[in-house]
Amino acid sequence: MWKRSSSASKSARIVCCLLVPMLLLGTLGCAGRAEQPSGAANLAFTDDLGRTVSLSETPKRVAALLGSFAEVWTLAGGSLCAAAADAWEDYDLPLENAVSLGGAHSPSVETLLAAAPDFVLASASTAADVELMGTLEAAGIPTAYFDVDDFADYLRMLKICTDLTGRKDLYEQNGVAVGKRIAEIKAEFAAANLPEEKKTVLLLRVSSGLVKAKGSNGTVLGEMLRDLGCVNIADSDETLLETLSVESVIRSEPYRIFVVPMGSDTDAAAENLKRMIGENPAWGTLAAVAENRLHLMDRNLFNRKPNANWGTAYETLTEILLK
Numbered sequence: 001m002w003k004r005s006s007s008a009s010k011s012a013r014i015v016c017c018l019l020v021p022m023l024l025l026g027t028l029g030c031a032g033r034a035e036q037p038s039g040a041a042n043l044a045f046t047d048d049l050g051r052t053v054s055l056s057e058t059p060k061r062v063a064a065l066l067g068s069f070a071e072v073w074t075l076a077g078g079s080l081c082a083a084a085a086d087a088w089e090d091y092d093l094p095l096e097n098a099v100s101l102g103g104a105h106s107p108s109v110e111t112l113l114a115a116a117p118d119f120v121l122a123s124a125s126t127a128a129d130v131e132l133m134g135t136l137e138a139a140g141i142p143t144a145y146f147d148v149d150d151f152a153d154y155l156r157m158l159k160i161c162t163d164l165t166g167r168k169d170l171y172e173q174n175g176v177a178v179g180k181r182i183a184e185i186k187a188e189f190a191a192a193n194l195p196e197e198k199k200t201v202l203l204l205r206v207s208s209g210l211v212k213a214k215g216s217n218g219t220v221l222g223e224m225l226r227d228l229g230c231v232n233i234a235d236s237d238e239t240l241l242e243t244l245s246v247e248s249v250i251r252s253e254p255y256r257i258f259v260v261p262m263g264s265d266t267d268a269a270a271e272n273l274k275r276m277i278g279e280n281p282a283w284g285t286l287a288a289v290a291e292n293r294l295h296l297m298d299r300n301l302f303n304r305k306p307n308a309n310w311g312t313a314y315e316t317l318t319e320i321l322l323k
Contacts, residue, residue, distance in 0.1 A: 122143050182314050
């Protein structure tokens with residue numbers, strides 16, 4: 001009834017982030033890139049809240065309030081003194097000398113301040129992080145807020161981080177090279193000329209106790225599907241976002257249904273999805289269900305931010321779309 005996949009519109013922004021840094025290396029070029037004024041030690045850039053962030057020197061004690069941001073900093077060649085718990089739980093980062101700040105949506109302020117960071121990576125879309133702004137400013141701790149939903153966002157953040165660490169080689173390795181691979185995958189997908197009706201999809205998120213339709217905005221898989229020219233029916237039917245109605249899904253008849261598990265228990269999420277479909281025979285009338293085009297996706301690639309594995313995520317997704 002459903003298949004589990006293997007681990008196997010912001011395109012202009014991607015081109016800008018890939019080409020401009022290579023053409024204008026060492027200059028400000030694009031907004032948000034770290035710069036080093038001539039004759040001064042200061043490093044300054046604009047974060048995703050539009051704030052100017054200035055550092056007098058390369059940070060040595062960095063705290064990341066999201067596990068994905070902790071990974072970006074390590075991919076940029078940096079080390080951490082503190083990180084959110086998902087840096088260990090989801091990203092399995094080797095942070096022997098870092099302390100855990102607790103959950104990403106409720107970081108411990110006391111633990112954070114006790115770690116004495118000289119730079120903090122925070123989430124612009126996490127309320128708890130934004131609420132910490134005043135406290136961190138009062139403590140004199142430079143803090144950068146990022147909002148990462150797609151590869152272009154990741155590339156922009158990685159560029160800033162590698163500017164700060166001085167590891168431009170890692171920007172090439174973990175950013176530019178990944179971008180080139182994505183461009184090749186997208187070109188091959190476009191050349192396949194997939195019929196438009198096969199690009200209609202429904203995106204669901206599922207946990208052990210919840211099945212919910214999701215729009216494309218702000219979701220890793222949703223942004224990727226849109227980048228590939230797919231149409232998520234939940235983007236044009238807001239009622240689906242409030243109540244997952246099989247009748248509404250039947251009216252739109254998506255060609256594929258993509259399901260992204262939340263939480264660490266993927267098996268429990270899959271069982272919940274199977275139970276929902278089994279309890280309402282109407283789901284079985286959908287061609288996507290009857291013809292085995294309901295796909296349970298790898299949460300490591302399509303729920304949490306894949307960072308340097310974004311190319312693998314695109315490859316996995318296009319392989320499914322072209323079946």
